[in-house]
Amino acid sequence: MSLLFEEIDSQNSPLGVISLRKRRMPAFGDRDIFEVKLGDEFLMSSMFVEAEEALSDLGLAAVKADKDLSVVVGGLGLGYTAVASLKDTRIKEQLVVDALDTVIGWHQNEQVPLGKDLNADPRNRYVHGSFFDLATAPATGFDPECAGKKxxxxxxxxxxxxxxxxxxxxASFYTTENLSLMAEQLKPEGVFAMWSQNLPEPEFEALLGTVFSSVTSHVVPxxxxxxxxxxxxxxxxxxKGR
Incomplete structure (x- = not known):
């Protein structure tokens, strides 16, 4: 029987102390619930993953290419977006970019349940780095093994x-200039999809419209x-336009 609460790991990071915890709440069924905290703030929980999975499902559904997709996942978290993405059989390679080597280590060491799935899939590769720095440097880009890849x-x-x-x-990423630099790393008709904890924000939709030819917002209950x-x-x- 699992403990009702266990702190699996806690380490300093450039953003503060980040911790991985596991708990059981008998009222919510016979399952382990994994949580990530940054300082006193809850970042994510395995209780609420529908929207993280929908990010992959909705984003990839908009991709018109029928094979050999190259995909970037920005933010590893507990792995739900990355694992949902790999269910798409069109994917040839996936780079998962995270600024915190601690979070990548949790998956590589299989301290979180989905680490095993990601490690076992040869299409998946972890990239330790700032998504925002890589997104706004298209000459080098996301792939450390292939500069300028689309x-x-x-x-x-x-x-x-x-x-x-x-x-x-x-905050500086969310501008026409920097979103355009990221969009340079997409193929023609490539897709950028982004999760938010809030309802769609009209001002942000308008900003996205200055860069992309089509912008659609989905509410995920x-x-x-x-x-x-x-x-x-x-x-x-x-x-992205052609």
């Missing part, structure tokens, strides 16, 4: 929303047992 899709789940940031320095009802996140899906 991708079919970039799936982003790092900040809480386009106006609420995990790190205040990330999920059951929240703590609130006894439905909660929502959202996913923005953008398509």
């Amino acid at each position: 991708f079919d899709a970039i799936l982003l789940d790092i900040d809480h929303s386009p106006t609420e940031y995990l790190n205040a320095a990330n 999920f059951y929240n047992p703590f609130q006894g009802g439905e909660s929502t996140n959202s996913v923005y899906v953008c398509i």
Whole structure:
């Protein structure tokens, strides 16, 4: 029988102390719940993964190419977006970019349940680096083994929303200039998709429209047992012009 609470790991990071925890809540069934905290702030929980998976499903559904897709996942988290992405049989390679080597280590060492799935799939590769730095440097780009590579899709789940940031320095990414630099790394008709904890924000949709030929926002509902009802996140899906 699992302990009701266990702190699996806790380490300093450039953003503060980041910790991986596991707990059981008998009222929510016979399962382990994994959580990540940064300082006193909860970043993610395996109880709420529907929108993280929808980020992959909705983003990749908008990709027109029928084979050999190259995909970037920005933000590893607990691995749900990355694993959902690899269910698409069109994918040839996937780079998962994370600024925290601690989080990558949790997966490589299989301290989180989905680490085993990601490690076993030869299409998946971890990239330790700042998504935002790599996104705005198209001459080098996301792949340390192939400068300037173009991708079919970039799936982003790092900040809480386009106006609420995990790190205040990330705010500079959400401009026409820097989104355009990222879009240079997409193939023609490539897709940029992004998760947000909030409902779609019209000002951000308008900003995305200055870079992409098509912008669609999706509201993703999920059951929240703590609130006894439905909660929502959202996913923005953008398509680059030809």
